[in-house]
Amino acid sequence: MTARIIDGKALAERVRGEIAARAAGLAARGEQPCLAVLLIGSDPASAVYVRNKVAGCEKAGIRSLRFDYPADAAPEVVMAKLAELNADPAVHGILVQLPLPLQFDEAAVLEAISVEKDVDGFHAENVGRLSQNQEAFIPCTPHGVMKMLESEHVPLSGAEAVVIGRSNIVGKPMAMLLTNAGATVTVCHSKTRDLAFHTRRADVLVAAVGKPRFVTGDLIKPGATVIDVGINRLPDGKLCGDVDFDSAAAVAGAITPVPGGVGPMTITMLLENTVISAERAARRKGL
Numbered sequence: 001m002t003a004r005i006i007d008g009k010a011l012a013e014r015v016r017g018e019i020a021a022r023a024a025g026l027a028a029r030g031e032q033p034c035l036a037v038l039l040i041g042s043d044p045a046s047a048v049y050v051r052n053k054v055a056g057c058e059k060a061g062i063r064s065l066r067f068d069y070p071a072d073a074a075p076e077v078v079m080a081k082l083a084e085l086n087a088d089p090a091v092h093g094i095l096v097q098l099p100l101p102l103q104f105d106e107a108a109v110l111e112a113i114s115v116e117k118d119v120d121g122f123h124a125e126n127v128g129r130l131s132q133n134q135e136a137f138i139p140c141t142p143h144g145v146m147k148m149l150e151s152e153h154v155p156l157s158g159a160e161a162v163v164i165g166r167s168n169i170v171g172k173p174m175a176m177l178l179t180n181a182g183a184t185v186t187v188c189h190s191k192t193r194d195l196a197f198h199t200r201r202a203d204v205l206v207a208a209v210g211k212p213r214f215v216t217g218d219l220i221k222p223g224a225t226v227i228d229v230g231i232n233r234l235p236d237g238k239l240c241g242d243v244d245f246d247s248a249a250a251v252a253g254a255i256t257p258v259p260g261g262v263g264p265m266t267i268t269m270l271l272e273n274t275v276i277s278a279e280r281a282a283r284r285k286g287l
């Protein structure tokens with residue numbers, strides 16, 4: 001058996017077409033969507049992601065503002081910029097690229113972004129709203145994964161879902177969304193005693209570990225849907241996921257590739273959240 005490949009890039013293109021149409025409609029009513037991106041420090045991977053986000057905005061007709069700070073930037077300077085962006089009615093979304101240098105209190109920075117402009121969905125209030133299944137900005141990576149599962153018609157109600165990873169930006173919100181969709185969810189992490197016991201039961205397996213080719217075919221239930229969130233750069237410069245693609249594809253029913261899987265959908269959901277925020281602003285102004 002060899003798995004069907006879930007083409008995140010193609011789905012992202014389709015969804016971005018719809019987002020661009022909504023952005024154009026907003027611009028015509030005088031409310032062009034606008035995303036502000038703050039990058040602190042010079043981590044090369046972060047710089048690539050930020051560039052992809054800004055380019056994605058450009059193509060979708062979303063204005064983007066980019067603010068770059070040196071690695072030793074004073075937190076007060078960044079906090080002052082966030083206050084300014086929160087107050088600027090032309091700005092609909094604010095994203096502070098993570099991880100932050102050590103002098104920053106990450107939670108404090110995320111709380112400083114206005115809930116209405118928190119298009120990453122990382123603010124504690126949005127996290128709480130998601131956990132209560134209320135309307136919220138949904139974190140982009142797990143939201144993108146849900147869109148991929150939906151477009152593939154993967155049944156979730158009653159399914160066994162296993163998430164490897166419990167981070168605030170991927171694993172935990174992923175588990176929440178799958179729970180809200182009716183799956184029976186197990187969250188595994190570095191303290192999990194028998195990982196294979198859990199993963200081999202999974203109809204849907206999401207890997208967000210941060211370790212190249214960590215999930216091998218022997219951990220996968222035959223026919224399962226395998227979602228690879230991982231982005232790892234190998235010494236030869238190539239990207240690879242948290243899943244060992246070749247051994248996994250021999251067992252799985254469907255699988256996402258890296259690159260071209262979850263990554264492009266993450267950016268797409270960021271663009272969508274920015275447009276949603278602008279639509280809310282337009283509605284408030286009666287446009």
Ligand SMILES: NC(=O)C1=CN([C@@H]2O[C@H](COP(=O)(O)OP(=O)(O)OC[C@H]3O[C@@H](n4cnc5c(N)ncnc54)[C@H](OP(=O)(O)O)[C@@H]3O)[C@@H](O)[C@H]2O)C=CC1
Nearest residue numbers: 141165166167170189190208209210229230231262263266
């Ligand atoms: N495609 C995309 O759009 C995105 C991709 N990523 C990628 O996804 C991956 C995960 O990101 P992120 O969640 O931020 O990473 P973190 O490092 O924050 O979390 C990794 C998680 O994996 C768990 N883990 C580590 N080792 C093991 C192990 N041996 N067995 C089981 N669990 C283990 C950790 O457990 P513990 O909590 O116990 O330490 C932790 O919960 C990375 O490769 C990242 O680059 C991230 C964001 C977006």
Ligand SMILES: Nc1nc(=O)c2c([nH]1)NC[C@@H]1CN(c3ccc(C(=O)N[C@@H](CCC(=O)O)C(=O)O)cc3)C=[N+]21
Nearest residue numbers: 048049052096097098099120231259260261263264266
């Ligand atoms: N505040 C914040 N929000 C984030 O959403 C956020 C973050 N911080 N910090 C880092 C992670 C990582 N992340 C990715 C986004 C797109 C790709 C992506 O486009 N990947 C392409 C390849 C990119 C490449 O060529 O390097 C792909 O998988 O095909 C990857 C990773 C968002 N993150």
Ligand SMILES: [Mg+2]
Nearest residue numbers: 099167168169
């Ligand atoms: Mg992390």
